[in-house]
Amino acid sequence: MTATGGRSFTTLLNRSAAEHGHLCPGQIIGVRMALLGLKLIGLENPDELHQLKKLIVFVEMDRCAADAVQTVTNCRLGRRSLKYRDYGIMAATFVNLATSKAVRVVAREDSRELAA
Ligand SMILES: [Zn+2]
Numbered sequence: 001m002t003a004t005g006g007r008s009f010t011t012l013l014n015r016s017a018a019e020h021g022h023l024c025p026g027q028i029i030g031v032r033m034a035l036l037g038l039k040l041i042g043l044e045n046p047d048e049l050h051q052l053k054k055l056i057v058f059v060e061m062d063r064c065a066a067d068a069v070q071t072v073t074n075c076r077l078g079r080r081s082l083k084y085r086d087y088g089i090m091a092a093t094f095v096n097l098a099t100s101k102a103v104r105v106v107a108r109e110d111s112r113e114l115a116a
Contacts, residue, residue, distance in 0.1 A: 016072065034073050053097075058092060
């Protein structure tokens with residue numbers, strides 16, 4: 001993962017806070033979760049359409065962090081690339097359809113405090 005350019009942590013956090021409406025711990029957690037998930041399945045740049053087409057994301061929360069995951073992954077409910085499972089858990093699963101690789105990233109209980 002490159003730390004520079006359009007997909008650095010800071011750039012994505014700014015983009016996410018703008019789309020979500022405010023900067024909050026959920027944005028920091030969500031951006032980190034999504035960056036990790038994308039890295040682990042080998043789709044680090046879903047700004048590129050050929051990567052985005054291989055990506056499906058399941059989110060298990062409908063709070064702030066879900067917006068950040070949406071921003072970072074470019075997956076959308078209305079495009080059927082983002083799926084919502086109402087489990088109330090700060091977790092998201094990232095699926096690479098081309099390789100069938102999937103990872104579930106869960107935020108630890110203390111991550112909200114750390115993010116703040
Ligand atoms: Zn928020």
